[in-house]
Amino acid sequence: MKIESFGPDMCTAIEDSPSLTVGNSTAVKSPQIAGDDAERDGEELLVPPLNFAMVDNGVFRSGFPDSANFGFLKSLELRSIICLCPEPYPEANNIFLKANGIKLFQFGIDGCKEPFVNIPEETIREALKVLLDVRNHPLLIHCKRGKHRTGCLVGCFRRLQRWCLSSVFDEYQRFAAAKARVTDQRFIELFDISGLKHMPISFSCLKR
Numbered sequence: 001m002k003i004e005s006f007g008p009d010m011c012t013a014i015e016d017s018p019s020l021t022v023g024n025s026t027a028v029k030s031p032q033i034a035g036d037d038a039e040r041d042g043e044e045l046l047v048p049p050l051n052f053a054m055v056d057n058g059v060f061r062s063g064f065p066d067s068a069n070f071g072f073l074k075s076l077e078l079r080s081i082i083c084l085c086p087e088p089y090p091e092a093n094n095i096f097l098k099a100n101g102i103k104l105f106q107f108g109i110d111g112c113k114e115p116f117v118n119i120p121e122e123t124i125r126e127a128l129k130v131l132l133d134v135r136n137h138p139l140l141i142h143c144k145r146g147k148h149r150t151g152c153l154v155g156c157f158r159r160l161q162r163w164c165l166s167s168v169f170d171e172y173q174r175f176a177a178a179k180a181r182v183t184d185q186r187f188i189e190l191f192d193i194s195g196l197k198h199m200p201i202s203f204s205c206l207k208r
Helices: 008-016 033-040 067-075 091-099 121-132 148-160 165-179 182-190
Strands: 019-022 025-028 053-056 059-062 080-083 103-106 139-142
Touching: 053 148, 059 148, 067 091, 080 121, 091 103, 121 139, 121 148, 139 148, 148 165, 148 182, 165 182
Parallel strands: 059 139, 080 103, 080 139
Antiparallel strands: 019 025, 053 059
């Protein structure tokens, strides 16, 4: 599956397209939609999970996927999923993983709110080892909303990629938005990456 970025030209094209008003909302309608509707009848629509994004080559992040997202996840040809929630994995999700040969790595971290947040450093360290092993790729990282726990793991991964802290925090805040936690960012800043520096990041699109 190829994921591409779209620049200003795409925005211009959308603005110039005719629109479709539904209730009080206006939805953009492409000139080709009328013809495409007939072609799409009977086809499965791919719906990504909440807060889905690409982290790096073969690494993705999101909120907790449900059955509506299974078709999309299948298109990613995942080998592994890192779940950062402590609750038992849903039966429907387990069936989907088994049917598609996807391995589940569950690192339970309580989703507590400030000021009682307790992020276990050793758990993040073990999750990073799974993330850094290319044999587990393509891989999806998720928690409940794809904001705090996922943001902490991705933030520590960015530290290993030698990102500056301002860029790490900017990425964290884009997903956490108004619910960004100072304690999460402090954890990312103080996380000891020295024991993981020997592990290769050969899959990274960034050169070190």
